[in-house]
Amino acid sequence: MERLAGAAVASCMILLLLLVPCAQFQGQPPEAPEEAWAEGQPPEALEDALTMLLSEGGCGAFAALVARTAGVGDTFREQIGSDLGLTILCPDDEAVGAFVPRFHSLTVDEQAGLLLYHGLRMAYSEELHGRVYWLWEVLTLDGEQTLIINHYRGRAILSPWPPSSQNEARITKTVVDDDHLAVYLIDAVLIPTESKKPDFFWDFLGPFLLVIAGLLAL
Template identity: 40%
Template sequence: MRLAGIFSASTVLLLLLLGASPSCHGATPSHNITDILAAHPNFTEFSAALSSTGAGAEIDRHTPITVLAIDNGVMAQLKAQKLQPKDLEHVIYLHALLDYFDATKLGSIQGGFAHATSLYQAVGKAQGGEGIVNITVFPGGRVAFALSGPSNALPAAFYQQSVKELPNDIAVLQVSAPIWSPAPVAAAPAPPPDTAPRLADLLSKNGCGGFSGLLAATADAATTFERSAGGVAGLTVFCPGDKAVADFNSTFKHLSADGQVALLLYHGVAAHYSAQSLKAINGDVSTLATDGSKGSKYNLTVRADGDTVKLSSASPTAAKVTKTVVDKALLAVYLIDAVLLPRELFNGSTTHTPAPASSPAQAPPPAPASSPASPPVPASSPPHAPTPALAPVVAPATPPTPRRRPAPSPEDTPADSPDADSQTPADQKNNGARDTATWSLATAVAAAVPVVVLLL
């Protein structure tokens, strides 16, 4: 009986432990969303909203999970809606998906479309299917997140970059705008036609004619600006003045076609930033050139220096906002005093085009060839280039002078002959032949003397 009681108690304890474990959500989570976002100052407002709504605690209990984070500037727009706490909770819970989507998985979605269950539906707060989020991959690689349903046919939030990835555990992705809920958040009314002139006309009439001309000549960039201007999140444009564009024009022409498009898109942000919210950013914002699916950040640093807003890029000097051209509805246009240079194109340099071929160190030029038909180089001169081997010109080998002959007396000694080194090769050859003949005659005479004596 005692053993049965122990076994029964152990079984109950084991069942309690299993029931308390988070295995119903997959593997035990090893992440903390607050700690992850703490390393990124531009997400402090979003992190605070996760904590205040309880979404952060739910995210830490679930795995795998994907968090769609929005930066401080976008959060400022959301707070400007003055949502009730319940409605804010609704929106924030939609930004957590109960599946793992990193940059690689987004780019490999079959058919370019998928859907995921949001945390809003998983915790039982949603009605029907309103907590389902559609993921759409557009031609060119852009990825959009939107609520499922006909009221959200147009995508509201574009993927910008990956913030943190722990494979099969948690992925934190930055998106361009909130994923609006159709119930608590009403879509902003479209401005009347007369208050929303075409962007090109607006720029041309306010000191940005040069920039407007570049946009008009680059169809892809112009289309992206116009589309963003009519989007639900709005558009912010940093327009370089005409003088700045004129000074930069020669460099712009040397960029590749893709580089030109990227540079123009770098001057736009897919969200409306009022003059006040612009000063509150104090960090990096994604631009229209940002394409997380291709690993292209193209972030722009925005900081307030007193009442002046400065934009830092690859240029050694930050550009300054000199005038607010328009700031109403969902469009903000600011005049700036310099062209913004994406770090991905300029790497800290003010020019993108490679230096002329004569500037960098080059391979040394080939050594000049020796003059043709030149006379043989004397042996004492260092050779400049390999030449065909020539037989050396030397005097014929001279047999040694017989040592048996008596040394001639001084008076019989002939005068010194010219130095052999100073003689020409022909003279040396003649002298050698003469010495050889003399030696041969003397040898013959010496051999004949004993014969004559014997005969006598």
Template identity: 30%
Template structure:
């Protein structure tokens, strides 16, 4: 009996190194850190959310695609125009340079993760992936009216883009579908203020002008009957007869007739 116990103990001691060798790899596997999660494919998510055309433009721009992928790791909020909103804008997009196209695409994302509630609480200017830290350009303004989140720019004729749907929202990535393309003022004309209306002419000068035009001219008094001294002799005689018939004053030459007749008689 003792001999059997010693043999069994020796056998078990011989098996212990083998068991330890098998347990070591299993323990090593259990302690290995878990692999980091794969970052979401932002363009694939856009395509599934009704922004397939916009996602295709991002994938076709190497600069925009690399910036979007890098931003995913640190946090990003993208605003992708729906296919219906992007379609009428394509002629303007094609007229841009390669750098302009990349800037416009990056203008549709903020380098911060925002939930929808966070957007509603963040009224005011917001930086984008296209913002240059030195120039401080390529910003848009978030405005909220009630529960509606809108994004506005200063480009002429640009309509406000309204958030229509949440495509994806899981920290650190949020994607929202909007109903208009965001147009940066750096690529498009600034909205011009309407020209002021011309000031109305002063009433006083105009009234004075009317008075000057319609001022009655001074009309000289109508001349009286011509003096008898200036009339012809035949007219003088007619006037003398007419005045005599009407009891009017006698002209000076008629009063001198008696004296003339007396001188003529003396000479005879």
């Protein structure tokens, strides 16, 4: 019962983020069209809905950073309302706590970029990414940065692309799996690859080698 109740609450929060009234909170759907209802909602309500959703999923520290960093929450909510939706890779509280000193040493732009790096430009359902048995490249919200999803022994492992360090994270829990929003708890903070000049090997041969590696893994 608790799991069903939690899922119902999460669904209502997603509806709020999509600017659709939730009967549980409103009593009855309003007579006015959706646009009029949306105009009457304070920005704080949408911000609180996203923060609560992430916090209840086990990543309250990450949610707090998102709420305090200008533009990040707005970008997440805008992507949730898009046709493709949003995936949030949410580092757990232990991982964020260990990373906070380094986070505060970053510039404002670097802080925003790092947080947006944990958002993917599509709502990847658990079923969808679970079908992938080799390396899979996905776009993040941080410009044109990409991540690699690699399934190994039944676990999804995330790492930057092109590889710049041993930084990687594992998906430990599915928090939300919805058409417009997917949230996964991960065990480490992901660090974007630093910008650099084009590299022939990684930029041109790298994707080809990924395909070969995937075929060999079958």
